[in-house]
Structures are given as structure tokens and as C-alpha cells.
Amino acid sequence: MTANLLDYDLDGLAAFCETLGEKRFRATQLYRWIHQRGASDFDQMSDLAKALRAKLRGVARIEGLPVISQHDSADGTIKWLFDVGQGNAVEAVFIPEDDRGTLCVSSQAGCAVGCRFCSTGHQGFARNLTTGEIVAQLWFAEHYLRQHLQTQERVISNVVMMGMGEPLQNYAALVPALRTMLDDHGYGLSRRRVTVSTSGVVPMMDRLGQDCPVALAVSLHAPADALRDNLVPINRKYPLAELLDACNRYLAHAPRDFITFEYCMLEGVNDQPEHAALLIDLVRRHGGTGVPCKFNLIPFNPFPQSGLRRSSQAQVQAFAKLLSDAGIVTTVRKTRGDDIDAACGQLAGDVRDRTRVEVRIARQRSVVELPASVGGSA
Numbered sequence: 001m002t003a004n005l006l007d008y009d010l011d012g013l014a015a016f017c018e019t020l021g022e023k024r025f026r027a028t029q030l031y032r033w034i035h036q037r038g039a040s041d042f043d044q045m046s047d048l049a050k051a052l053r054a055k056l057r058g059v060a061r062i063e064g065l066p067v068i069s070q071h072d073s074a075d076g077t078i079k080w081l082f083d084v085g086q087g088n089a090v091e092a093v094f095i096p097e098d099d100r101g102t103l104c105v106s107s108q109a110g111c112a113v114g115c116r117f118c119s120t121g122h123q124g125f126a127r128n129l130t131t132g133e134i135v136a137q138l139w140f141a142e143h144y145l146r147q148h149l150q151t152q153e154r155v156i157s158n159v160v161m162m163g164m165g166e167p168l169q170n171y172a173a174l175v176p177a178l179r180t181m182l183d184d185h186g187y188g189l190s191r192r193r194v195t196v197s198t199s200g201v202v203p204m205m206d207r208l209g210q211d212c213p214v215a216l217a218v219s220l221h222a223p224a225d226a227l228r229d230n231l232v233p234i235n236r237k238y239p240l241a242e243l244l245d246a247c248n249r250y251l252a253h254a255p256r257d258f259i260t261f262e263y264c265m266l267e268g269v270n271d272q273p274e275h276a277a278l279l280i281d282l283v284r285r286h287g288g289t290g291v292p293c294k295f296n297l298i299p300f301n302p303f304p305q306s307g308l309r310r311s312s313q314a315q316v317q318a319f320a321k322l323l324s325d326a327g328i329v330t331t332v333r334k335t336r337g338d339d340i341d342a343a344c345g346q347l348a349g350d351v352r353d354r355t356r357v358e359v360r361i362a363r364q365r366s367v368v369e370l371p372a373s374v375g376g377s378a
């Protein structure tokens, strides 16, 4: 079995090249070809000696994920469904805005956390993605978009690890993937523009702060433990007080001076004025000094199995006003790509159990004309 070079950050690739008797600068050249130019064929790499290219062909490959389907929304949002084998699929979503292009990336096939409002949580957990499978989503999307938009400029300026899965429960694969996103020889993204979203895996928040601090979003969704235990079951292991302590510790390393709290608005469950009052109290008073934060209110994407309903727009606005009036910067997430069901996997309204994924993959394979993979398999 050859090594998939998408699995390596630059240090990893340098170590791999060393086993071939090659110096680090060769690894840098190779890494730039792969990530900056989207190369998937060693013969494209014209500044590498022919003998090295031949050697690489024998021991390595650059292999992306097969695209099952691509959905283009009228508002420019694009969703890709990638095949990760054995009937599993993961999503990545590109969201263009005036001043940025954001890619929402998945870290696991399914998720073990089981948040009540999340369709991915209802699918159960299949497996962790490899580093290469995480990076492949960005690699494909960036080079597809450059080709599609006929530009040599970078298209994706922001990555949010908010697709399917809990990234901090796939830590070993996540960190090298983040390093490739940040590396100037890779995608060169600013730490402030790469966001890891977590349901609150406290020990791994601490490790991320040490190993690879990037922007952090925390899925809060409730102002008190009793309710959060129910909505975000990991709260039973890491309750709010521990989570907020970890947020403050993280801020000592973070590239931003605030944590973003995600809050999914659920009618009659967590959207009442008393919930807003408890939230304000929680983030203001925790540990005596509070937690510097912003809130992002997310309109719930209903699906039948959840037994939950979306808060009305008026309720969301009223809730946002209560937080804003208390001096907390609060935004309401715009729904994008409604016509293609493009909410990131963790909030997508289309519940797929494992069997349905297989059926859907088979169906879409037969009816969808796939876009030409820019990288494709070597």
C-alpha cells in the first residue's frame, strides 16, 4: 500500500521524504505542488528530478475523496457529498460572501455525541476520518473553485470545522489537518480564520490550545446543566462550569480574544426570556470575571425524529436583542443554500441513518453527472 501524501503536514512529509533520502526542501516543493497547485500526478511536478518522481510513484499517491454529488444553490453555496467508503458519506459546504469564502469541513463519518437537535447525531458514529480525508475536502474544494471561477487566487479564506462529527474526538487526525490549512506552504490560512467547533470535549480543548490554537466555537445551546444534559449529552461528563473554565484557559492561547458560542434556537425549549437572562448571567459571572464571548444564534433545521421545532423569527430576534442589550455581541446565522439543504452536517435537516446513506449513494451515483475532480486519485 502506498502512502497518501494528503495525510501529512509539512513535518510529516519531510519525515517521509527523509526515508527516501530526500532533504526537507524537496518535501516543501512537493507540499506546494499538492496544496497550492492541486497536483495529483507526480509527473506534473516539473521541478522535481525524474528519478525522484519515479521513486515517488512507487511508494506514494495523492488521493482525494470520490465526489458522490455536488449541489449548487442559487445563492452560490455549494455542497459536496464525498464517499468515504463502506456506505458512509461526509459533506463539505462552500459559502461565498462578499469578503470571504468559507468552507465547512467534516471530521468524522457520523458522530458519537448525539446532540438532540443534530441530524448527524441521530445517524450514530461510523468512524473517524483520516487527516487525508479531512484535508481532501479543502484540497478538492479550493482547486475545483479556482478552476470553476478561472482564477489563480485563493478562493477559500476561512475554514470552519463544523461539518459532520466532533473534531476534538478525532484529535490525532485533526491537528495535522489544521497545520496544513495554516502552513504558508499549504493553504496559508490565518489562525483567526480557521475555526474548530466543539460540543465541549474539555481535555482536548486544553490540548488544542497548546498544540495548535485556532479560533474556537463552542456549541452551548443551553444556559443550565439540566437542559444541556438533555440537548448535548457530553455535558454530563463536562458540565457547564468545567466547559467555561476550559474556554477561559483556551483564550490564553487563542488567536481571537473571544469564544463564539453557538446556540441553536428551539421553540419553547431554550428560546425564552428566562433562558436569555440565565445565559447572560452565566457568561458574565462565571469564575468571577465571566467569559469574553460572542453569540451566534442558529435557526434550527427541523427534522421529524428530533421532536423539536424551530423558534419563530420574532422569537430569535427578541432573544438576540436581550443578549445585545446586555452588551454581548450577537449575530443570527443567515440560512444559506436552503434550496440544496446546505446546512453543515451537524445541523442538516436531512436525517440519514446508515442504510439510507447507502441507498442515497447508490441512487446519486446513477443519476448525477459528477464534476471532474480537480485532483482525483493518482
Ligand code: SF4
Residues within 6 Å of the ligand: 111, 112, 113, 114, 115, 118, 119, 120, 121, 122, 163, 164, 165, 166, 198, 199, 219, 345, 346, 347
Ligand atoms: S452537533 Fe456536533 S457534536 Fe453534536 S451530534 Fe452533531 S456533529 Fe456531533
